[in-house]
Amino acid sequence: MSSLREQLMRYTPAALALSLLAAVTASVSISAPPVPLDPRAAILVADGRKALASGDANAAIDDYEAALAFQPGHVAILLNLAEATRKQGMQGKALRYYREVLEVEPGNIYALSGEGMALAEKGAVERARRNLARLEQVCGANCVPARELAAAIQQGPTPQMVSAEAVQAKPTVTTN
Numbered sequence: 001m002s003s004l005r006e007q008l009m010r011y012t013p014a015a016l017a018l019s020l021l022a023a024v025t026a027s028v029s030i031s032a033p034p035v036p037l038d039p040r041a042a043i044l045v046a047d048g049r050k051a052l053a054s055g056d057a058n059a060a061i062d063d064y065e066a067a068l069a070f071q072p073g074h075v076a077i078l079l080n081l082a083e084a085t086r087k088q089g090m091q092g093k094a095l096r097y098y099r100e101v102l103e104v105e106p107g108n109i110y111a112l113s114g115e116g117m118a119l120a121e122k123g124a125v126e127r128a129r130r131n132l133a134r135l136e137q138v139c140g141a142n143c144v145p146a147r148e149l150a151a152a153i154q155q156g157p158t159p160q161m162v163s164a165e166a167v168q169a170k171p172t173v174t175t176n
Helices: 002-030 039-053 057-070 075-087 091-104 109-122 125-139 144-155
Strands: none
Touching (some): 075 091, 075 109, 109 125, 109 144, 125 144
């Protein structure tokens, strides 16, 4: 009995040290620095941001898609593209881009927030609240993306526009 206790006391510090080393090594590989933008892609992203700031979402989307041709799958380009498509009212397409980012970086606070906002705009408020809870775990309730998502949830779904063709009156024929 004492030999078991003695072995436990002897090897526990070494086991703890090894597990700490493994945890630190694993976290270093997860928090790798972001890949820098290709200079051609950087110019297109800057042009896209200018276009989006001036209200031209179509031009911004074109610039971001062209930037993706130079650097496919780049997180920053995908986030910008998702934001532009969301502002254009294409939440479904924006969700696809946000999810693509979350596959590469599951803890990306901007992708979590953007996905939650797109969900809230579509009316999927419960799913948006789940994103908010996850976001608050990652960065806290007072970080800017969490506050923006909370405001989007509070605002509710974006009203859908109806085209004139969808509400055309149907003629009825009556006899006199």
